[in-house]
Amino acid sequence: MARGFRRRTLLGAGLAATATGGLTARAATAAPLTHVSEPTIYGTDEWVARPPNSEIAVLDHPPRYIVVHHTVSPGNTGELTLDRAFEISQAIQSFHMDSNGWIDTGQHFTVSRGGYITEGRHRSLAILREGTRHVYGTHVSGRNSRAIGIENEGNYVAAEVPATQWASLTDLVAYMAYQYEIPPNRIVGHRDLDSTECPGEELYGQLADLRGEVAVRLGTPLVPSFPQWPLLRPGDRGEQVLVAQRLLRERGARVPTDGVFGPATREAVANLASAHGLDMPGCAACTRTDERGFLGADIWPLLAGPGRTRELQRRLTR
Ligand SMILES: [Zn+2]
Known part of the structure; x- marks a missing residue:
């Protein structure tokens, strides 16, 4: 798990802050981020993933956004074991490869309701540890070259995210933000990119807390999120x-x-x-x-x- 000695900073956050005045110098002298340790992540070999159907593309730049999803389909199981986390990883991979015709699992990582983190698309974990490149995934429309994705097992349209799952999601996102120097305001829901309810009203509503927690862990100020578009659904009025x-x-x-x-x-x-x-x-x-x-x-x-x-x-x- 070699990690370079590169000093990690958030130049992007500093530059964004210039819009509010006088912070150009701050960008140039951005304070190093507080180190965030890697959480326990189970690799594709551990959950016995199928090999991908073709070579995984790795782009020579880091991702710019962390995108939070929910899986919806399996529902909110009470099974919170590691076995369950592996099962859902296998089920998602099979669905993506067999039904969607994708080369491998679409997203980079998955967080089970029991709080276990698994690697999704092959190579995602090794490349994340490097912190400089990005595995090209399939989890958003049109922005996969810039967005790293996390699927959360469950349906969070109305239900709350279990505490264990929330804690692991926070650990993973903080580690990603540290590794890739992604400002917390670029932690977004799938809804912020596409016309979808994902990651559900409940989880989407918690993303401000997630951004705040990650900012605390990184020791960086939280600049405002970029403007968000409303999601309108059939039946809405106004x-x-x-x-x-x-x-x-x-x-x-x-x-x-x-x-x-x-x-x-x-x-x-x-x-x-x-x-x-x-x-x-x-x-x-x-x-x-x-x-x-x-x-x-x-x-x-x-x-x-x-x-x-x-x-x-x-x-x-x-
Ligand atoms: Zn999604």
Whole structure:
């Protein structure tokens, strides 16, 4: 487990802070991060993974985002054993390879409800230990070259994350952030990148706590997160739906402007997503087939148009 003597800092965080004034010098003299130890992670050999179908691509740069998912499908089991963690790792890999046709497990790591951390895609653990390169995974749409992904066993739309799982997730994310010098404000939910509910309302709502805890462990100030887009679902009502409908009409879609996310609006959003290749091919471990037509982080910029994303974000969040 060789680790270099490179001094780890968050230049990115310092530079981001310059926007709030006078912190350029701070970026240049960023304090070293507090060391974060590697948590116990069970490798693909330990849970007896199948070999990948082709060579794992390793990119010559670190990831820029840590993306949190939930698996949804297996439900919230009471089985909290290491055997269960291995079983779910095997099940996810089989699903991704046999059903999705992927070369290997999509995400880089998995955290079981019992709090056991397993390696997902082969080589993810060795490359994470290096801290300079990134295994190309398959867990988000279009940003896999920059995003490292963690699947959390369970469904966290309404249920709380068990304390053991939360503790292990925090340990893993803090270690990743340390190894890759990723500022805590770049710890995001899948929802922040794609039009999906993942990682569920409950877990998504806890990400601010996760960012705060990681900032404490790294000994770095927490700069504000980048602006987030709202997630709208069929059946939703209100001003944000109305804004979406007006923008859809500007693009020729025949939708009402009643502020109700009905079937016509859903169809228009789904068609827009399809036209841009955003059919949720990414996160199959957590993809729900009933999410067709959801309007989220990858669709809003298309509706805004070039150069108008900040203006739209202001309208949606005021
Ligand atoms: Zn996801």
